[in-house]
Amino acid sequence: KAGVTQTPRYLIKTRGQQVTLSCSPISGHRSVSWYQQTPGQGLQFLFEYFSETQRNKGNFPGRFSGRQFSNSRSEMNVSTLELGDSALYLCASSQLYLARETQYFGPGTRLLVL
């Protein structure tokens, strides 16, 4: 079974632009979570989707948004990019929206904002 895939793997943007990142979960997985990883703040939860509905949201500004499609693929969008948005964005999938479910991570998208 193919793992979680994320595209693109690397992105360079400038301040003020917007960006869209994509995540395809493991086949059969219906829950997708997004995390931001930075050297200073570590791994921080952005949001989680299940059955096309946002189920949980972390403490990030409204510039960060996401959605999930009927095939469970998910996208996250960051508008009006700031330098501090430079990070590794990780997507994780699990079969169901349950705490006992193990989350499997993708390779991440490295975003650099100049």
Add this chain to the structure above:
Amino acid sequence: AQTVTQSQPEMSVQEAETVTLSCTYDTSESDYYLFWYKQPPSRQMILVIRQEAYKQQNATENRFSVNFQKAAKSFSLKISDSQLGDAAMYFCAYRSAESGNTPLVFGKGTRLSVIA
């Protein structure tokens, strides 16, 4: 809010030796899950081992085992017979099983170096 603390930013171990990575967490809950994830330089986060809080028996996965001390809120990872491929960042994570479906809460990580 739950917090996870990894007090060792960096550790090193000789190849074939044993190393223990520490993790403590703060929670008032009794039902939760604990995880150790490994993130090699390639950046793909990989699950190493998981532990259900209601299980007293410590989880093991081949060369990886945990020492789960619920009362002390401690969850250390022991790597036996260390191999060069074990070099990575290791993250301890907590997930509540009580407060609805809360996300994983991660520690800051421990960078493990393996010396040949």
